Amino acid sequence: MSALNRVRLVLFCLLFLPLAAFSQQQAAPTPPPDQLPAASAPISEARDSNLVLDVVVTDRSGKPRAGLTQNDFVVRDNNQIRKILSFRAVDSAAPAEPVKIILLVDEVNTSFTRVAYERDQLKKFLLQNGGQLTHPVSLAFFSDTGTEMQSGSSRDGNALLADFDQHVTKLRTIRRSAGFYGAEERLDLSLKAIGMLAATESKEPGRKMVIWISPGWPILSGPNITLTAKEQQGLFSSIVYLSTALRQARITLYSIDPLGVADAATTRVFYYEEFLKPVSKPQDAQAGDLALQVLARQSGGQALNSSNDITQQITRCVAEADAFYTLTVEPVPSDRPNQSHVVAVSVETAGMTARTRSLYYGQP
Known part of the structure; x- marks a missing residue:
């Protein structure tokens, strides 16, 4: 060949993306092919009603920035601004x-x-x-x-x-x-x-x-x-x-x-x-x-x-x-299976860069 x-x-x-052995101390045998999930099968549709984003904001030196509020963030899904349903800042002051x-x-x-x-x-x-x-x-x-x-x-x-x-x-x-x-x-x-x-x-x-x-x-x-x-x-x-x-x-x-x-x-x-x-x-x-x-x-x-x-x-x-933000937003509805969505998060503070998951695939 x-x-x-x-x-x-x-x-x-x-x-079919067969899944390899993954164990706590010793590798386990790979299950038979007829027991392996197909890659096209849904992972967990019930968990896709809202989009959870873990966002790191860094300054010009690349250091993570703490102390921002929900009002500092703008989330776009396929260029559409989305409402932030929940917001949590995680840092040493808010463990x-x-x-x-x-x-x-x-x-x-x-x-x-x-x-x-x-x-x-x-x-x-x-x-x-x-x-x-x-x-x-x-x-x-x-x-x-x-x-x-x-x-x-x-x-x-x-x-x-x-x-x-x-x-x-x-x-x-x-x-x-x-x-x-x-x-x-x-x-x-x-x-x-x-x-x-x-x-x-x-x-x-x-x-x-x-x-x-x-x-x-x-x-x-x-x-x-x-x-x-x-x-x-x-x-x-x-x-x-x-x-x-x-x-x-x-x-x-x-x-x-x-x-x-x-x-x-x-x-x-x-x-x-x-x-x-x-x-x-x-x-x-x-x-x-x-x-x-x-x-x-x-x-x-x-x-x-x-x-x-x-x-x-x-x-x-x-x-x-050390410092990041967890945002939950309502995603833009998908009109077809496996529709790609481009995610962009920005902050209003000058010199700050937000980084999070940039892509997901939605279902109708």
Whole structure:
């Protein structure tokens, strides 16, 4: 089978987006295919009556800004100003339920030697302030056999580091076929992992921040890849599925590229920006629309690269849990299934930038 045909096959198979094993301490077997949900199936229609947005407002230096009120915000859905039904400011002066922060180490898309470097950088982060973290953190590890998540969250960086050290001793070199065939497998494993993570976290209340340390999975898009209408429909269904799953789980996704300055001069670190525009119809769907960095930016998070200081980048992401705003708005009605909606939140204060989920798919 040619590489082109294999690309078309894997994209079409994404319609079903089978969910990978995801456990608290040990990966569980993947359920049989007949027990897997189709990507086009509704996630939870009852939870879509109103749109919940977690908004971070930063100043010119990039520092999160606290102290704003509801009157400072304007929310637009497909260019229509929407009424804010509820408003909550979360900061040190108005504490709420802790934000769940998940640090996920990607051992599938990152080399063994680079994961070892990540370990040193994570150690520095966990041992800041004598190991007393400002927010509860949990660790997750994505490998060939599934995603392993340490049970519970903790502010004790020393205890988290002990768990991490125990896991690192089990690492092995990823023995996967090279070239295109390996890229296909990594894409498949990665999308299964993020889908299962969203499905698992949707059962828990509150906001979650998932910091995915990875250069990202293969984009598998380009001018020489042509898909049939049926294949594009399947890919579009997967795009809608993952976007909806992340939104309903209230996950803000962050990606940190551990390749650092070694990758800074390449076009790869910016190529994902070609796919940031919302996909409104199947005939526009490409595999690049499911890139890690694209999902992160569309969820309201960041895609960080070109720095060897992973510790600082993690700290930068975690700081966005210090001050943010949760807005509930009435969405613009959808007149067709899977209608794309562009969301924009602005603040009236000069020099302030609001960042939140920029896209969702609505149902009539």
